Amino acid sequence: MVPPVDNCAEVAADALGSHDFDAMRDTEDDETEDEDEEPTHIRTNQSLRFLVISGDKLSAMYTGNMINGDEVGVIQGDRPAPLGRTFYYFEVYVRCAWINGSISVGFIDERIRTRKQVGREPNTYGYHGGNGWLYSGREEGKPFGPVFGRGDIVGAGIHSASHHIFFTLNGRLVGSFLADITIPLYPSASMHNQHERVDVNFGQKPFVFDIEALERNEREKVQKEIDAFDLPLSSNNEIVRNFLAHHGYEETLKAFDAQIREMFSPLQGSSEDSGDKRKQHYAFESRKKLRQLTGNGDMAGACAYPLLGRRTDLAHSTSPPQPQSSLEIFLRQLTACSTEKWLLNGRQGGVFRLCRAVRREPS
Numbered sequence: 001m002v003p004p005v006d007n008c009a010e011v012a013a014d015a016l017g018s019h020d021f022d023a024m025r026d027t028e029d030d031e032t033e034d035e036d037e038e039p040t041h042i043r044t045n046q047s048l049r050f051l052v053i054s055g056d057k058l059s060a061m062y063t064g065n066m067i068n069g070d071e072v073g074v075i076q077g078d079r080p081a082p083l084g085r086t087f088y089y090f091e092v093y094v095r096c097a098w099i100n101g102s103i104s105v106g107f108i109d110e111r112i113r114t115r116k117q118v119g120r121e122p123n124t125y126g127y128h129g130g131n132g133w134l135y136s137g138r139e140e141g142k143p144f145g146p147v148f149g150r151g152d153i154v155g156a157g158i159h160s161a162s163h164h165i166f167f168t169l170n171g172r173l174v175g176s177f178l179a180d181i182t183i184p185l186y187p188s189a190s191m192h193n194q195h196e197r198v199d200v201n202f203g204q205k206p207f208v209f210d211i212e213a214l215e216r217n218e219r220e221k222v223q224k225e226i227d228a229f230d231l232p233l234s235s236n237n238e239i240v241r242n243f244l245a246h247h248g249y250e251e252t253l254k255a256f257d258a259q260i261r262e263m264f265s266p267l268q269g270s271s272e273d274s275g276d277k278r279k280q281h282y283a284f285e286s287r288k289k290l291r292q293l294t295g296n297g298d299m300a301g302a303c304a305y306p307l308l309g310r311r312t313d314l315a316h317s318t319s320p321p322q323p324q325s326s327l328e329i330f331l332r333q334l335t336a337c338s339t340e341k342w343l344l345n346g347r348q349g350g351v352f353r354l355c356r357a358v359r360r361e362p363s
Contacts, residue, residue: 036084039077039187039202049073051191059095059199062191070115073191076108077202080184081158086218089157089211090187091168094129095197097149102192103129105154107165107185118190125179126190127154127167134167134177145174155209156187159218171208248287 041057050064051073064071081088092105104118106126119126119135126135127144129152134144148154148169155168158181166176189198201207237260244253293301 036082037079038082038088039079039090040204041078041202042075042200043078043186048075051075058202058204059197060189060191061096061195061197062193063195064192065194071192072115072117074108074118074188075190075198075200076186076188077200080110080186081107083158083160083181086161087157087159087211087215089155089207089209090203091153091155091201091207091209092189093199093201094148094150094152094154095199097129097196098193101129101149101196102190103149103196103198104135104190105129105167106156106188107158108188109183109185116190117192118188123180123183123185124188125165125185126188127156127174129154134175136177136179145169153208155207157211158185161218161222168209171210173209173214248291250288 042053042060044053044057048060050062050071052061052063053059053075057078060073060075062073064073077090092103094101094103097103102117104126106118106124108118108121108125109123117126117128117135118124119128119137119141120139122137124135124137127133128135128141129148131141132143132145132147133141135141145167146169153170157166157168158164159166159176160181163178163181164176165179165181167174187200187202189200191198240256241253244256293299
């Protein structure tokens with residue numbers, strides 16, 4: 001049980017007294033967000049209800065009167081958690097809380113004007129200190145971990161590879177669960193009792209939980225899985241050949257095949273006959289042309305290049321395609337670029353797909 005805090009108001013006032021309480025909501029720097037950058041402070045360029053934010057934008061205190069159930073104070077980081085890395089993590093130090101504290105820590109989407117505790121609205125996930133329950137986008141929660149309150153340090157993180165969100169308490173892992181992390185999620189905390197106060201650590205000082213050890217363990221686990229996977233040499237050769245063919249590196253592919261021929265007889269990892277090579281010649285030349293156009297910055301020429309209008313894979317294109325509309329060419333190129341980015345991101349996030357081919361009506 002969380003111990004009572006009789007002097008919570010005085011403690012909060014003394015702790016925040018040296019900071020500027022004036023609204024900093026209109027003074028937030030207009031920064032260009034980079035999806036790989038981490039949050040560094042509390043977001044203050046939107047309306048913050050029932051809250052006072054410290055001058056360094058790393059502490060918040062609840063100032064509401066708790067009369068209504070929707071008078072919840074919610075803070076969030078200045079940018080979403082980056083998904084371009086294996087782990088993201090932050091911690092919240094509960095400076096002040098009452099016996100039945102109502103502090104929640106977790107992640108929310110861009111909506112700063114939420115009226116409920118973190119986790120009780122769609123696209124939000126919260127670990128609640130009052131009952132130790134987990135709330136995942138709905139009013140109904142479920143038992144998850146110990147309760148927490150004054151003096152506790154609660155951590156929340158995202159494991160991008162497994163699509164899991166996890167929580168820690170005082171340096172120990174509490175648990176994790178599967179979540180939709182394809183949408184931008186901001187580190188967040190919410191309060192609903194007078195003078196409750198939290199300090200947020202976005203990494204400006206060492207974490208209590210050893211997140212680096214967790215990352216090392218995950219890397220070792222993945223490496224063991226890779227080492228245990230027996231991939232035939234012929235499959236390795238085929239993977240390399242497909243990569244070279246896809247990107248149009250014809251000379252490198254010839255050199256690779258020549259080297260393989262010296263090592264194996266007949267050639268392993270290549271099932272192409274002379275007919276296949278003739279079919280691939282047009283694709284190689286086309287890819288070279290496209291690389292030249294894009295490398296020279298001639299995007300208009302690349303978009304107008306007729307091969308982009310084909311549905312067939314370039315590796316098997318044997319003749320120039322028929323002209324198609326500029327709209328279809330653009331949509332197909334957009335589909336290809338979006339799909340490639342989606343694959344490079346480990347099949348995470350959204351992807352644009354051309355659902356219906358443009359066909360000519362019969363005359």
